[in-house]
Every structure is written in structure tokens, then in C-alpha cells.
Amino acid sequence: MSAKRINLILAILIFYSIIKTNSRFEFTNLNCTAFDLRVGEFENCNLKSINRSYKYVSGKYKLNQIPLPRMKVNFIMWKRLNGYRPFLYNITADACKFVENPKSNPVLKYIFDSFSAYSNMNHSCPYTSDLIVERLPIGFMNLRVTEILPFPEGNYLFEFHFSRRKSIFASTQVYFTIS
Ligand SMILES: *[C@@H]1O[C@H](CO)[C@@H](O)[C@H](O)[C@H]1NC(C)=O
Numbered sequence: 603m604s605a606k607r608i609n610l611i612l613a614i615l616i617f618y619s620i621i622k623t624n625s626r627f628e629f630t631n632l633n634c635t636a637f638d639l640r641v642g643e644f645e646n647c648n649l650k651s652i653n654r655s656y657k658y659v660s661g662k663y664k665l666n667q668i669p670l671p672r673m674k675v676n677f678i679m680w681k682r683l684n685g686y687r688p689f690l691y692n693i694t695a696d697a698c699k700f701v702e703n704p705k706s707n708p709v710l711k712y713i714f715d716s717f718s719a720y721s722n723m724n725h726s727c728p729y730t731s732d733l734i735v736e737r738l739p740i741g742f743m744n745l746r747v748t749e750i751l752p753f754p755e756g757n758y759l760f761e762f763h764f765s766r767r768k769s770i771f772a773s774t775q776v777y778f779t780i781s
């Protein structure tokens with residue numbers, strides 16, 4: 603069987619048969635790194651806990667170059683088995699083409715829709731102001747992963763690399779658990 607077909611079967615199994623209706627989403631860690639300060643830098647990137655039920659994620663990437671250059675976004679999904687292993691997705695897309703036509707990439711669209719309402723990024727290029735994610739609540743993520751697209755239990759890492767001319771200028775790692 604081809605790798606593609608195995609991948610497809612795996613995806614179907616995971617997303618449609620191992621559905622848990624009472625699963626819970628938790629952000630466990632965040633890591634934002636700027637590699638090229640000429641492009642920009644992270645002013646913050648954190649997980650705040652107000653109380654047991656209200657937790658949120660905020661981040662701000664300050665542009666040192668305006669507009670933000672055209673960039674590629676590489677998304678890799680990891681799942682912890684014995685250490686984190688690549689899991690299902692390793693996708694690269696042109697960010698400007700994607701925001702102009704999110705339907706072109708359903709996986710990235712799912713992720714983008716998970717935070718864009720809490721950000722100032724839902725518009726077409728160019729990006730001329732600092733990129734902000736403001737108080738993305740865990741409750742919202744919980745709804746998305748448990749009702750819209752159920753994931754199986756486990757520890758996950760969503761990793762994003764942002765690059766221009768094949769050189770990575772920033773990365774973000776979002777760790778979360780579904781239990
Ligand atoms: C954060 O990400 C950077 C870049 O990928 C990596 O070098 C660093 O070790 C990470 N830090 C933590 C605490 O995981």
C-alpha cells in the first residue's frame with residue numbers, strides 16, 4: 603500500500619471513528635522564537651491562567667520591517683509517543699496566497715479559524731502592523747477540537763516555521779493535550 607493511502611486511512615480512522623465526545627483541550631506550553639530580528643521579534647507569547655476555567659493565550663510579534671515580507675509558513679504536527687514524532691501533517695504554504703483564499707488549504711484554514719477572530723491577521727497582504735493574538739480562550743479551543751474536528755487523546759505539538767527566501771526568521775511551537 604502506498605504511503606499516501608496509509609496516511610489517508612489513518613486520518614479517517616483518527617478523525618471519524620475514535621471520536622470522544624467528552625474530551626478536553628489544554629494548552630500546556632508555548633514557545634516563540636525570532637531568528638532574524640531584522641524582520642521582527644516577539645514582544646510576548648504566553649499562556650495566562652486567570653482561574654481554573656479561564657485560561658488564554660496571547661502573543662505579539664513586533665515588525666521591525668514594514669511591511670512584513672512575503673513569507674512561507676510550514677506547519678508540522680507532532681504527537682508524543684516516545685518523544686514527539688511527526689504526525690499526519692507537514693504542510694508548507696505561501697501566507698499571502700493562503701489568506702486570500704483560505705479554502706485552498708483546509709488544514710491551515712482549520713488552524714487559522716481557531717485563532718483569527720482573536721487576532722488582527724484576518725486580512726489580505728500586506729501586513730503593516732504588529733501581529734497580535736489577544737486572549738485566545740481555552741474554552742474556544744476546547745469547542746473546536748471536541749466538536750468540530752475531534753482529535754484522539756494525547757500530547758501534541760503544532761510547530762510553525764516562518765521563512766522568506768528559504769531562511770526561517772521565526773518559529774512558534776504550541777503544545778497541547780487532549781484528555
Ligand atoms: C524554543 O524553540 C527554539 C527554536 O525552535 C528552540 O531552540 C528552543 O530550544 C525552544 N525552547 C524550549 C524551551 O523548548
Ligand SMILES: *[C@@H]1O[C@H](CO)[C@@H](O)[C@H](O)[C@H]1NC(C)=O
Nearest residue numbers: 651652653654655656657658
Ligand atoms: C474566571 O474569571 C473570569 C474572568 O475574570 C470570570 O468571568 C469567571 O466568573 C471566573 N470563573 C470562576 C469559576 O471563578
Ligand SMILES: *[C@@H]1O[C@H](CO)[C@@H](O)[C@H](O)[C@H]1NC(C)=O
Nearest residue numbers: 676678687688691692693694
Ligand atoms: C517536512 O517536509 C519538508 C519538505 O518536504 C522536509 O524537508 C522536512 O524534513 C519535513 N519535516 C519533518 C519533521 O518531517
Ligand SMILES: *[C@@H]1O[C@H](CO)[C@@H](O)[C@H](O)[C@H]1NC(C)=O
Nearest residue numbers: 714715717718719720724725
Ligand atoms: C475573516 O475574514 C473573512 C473575509 O472578510 C470573513 O468572511 C471571516 O468571517 C473572517 N473570520 C473571522 C474569524 O473573523
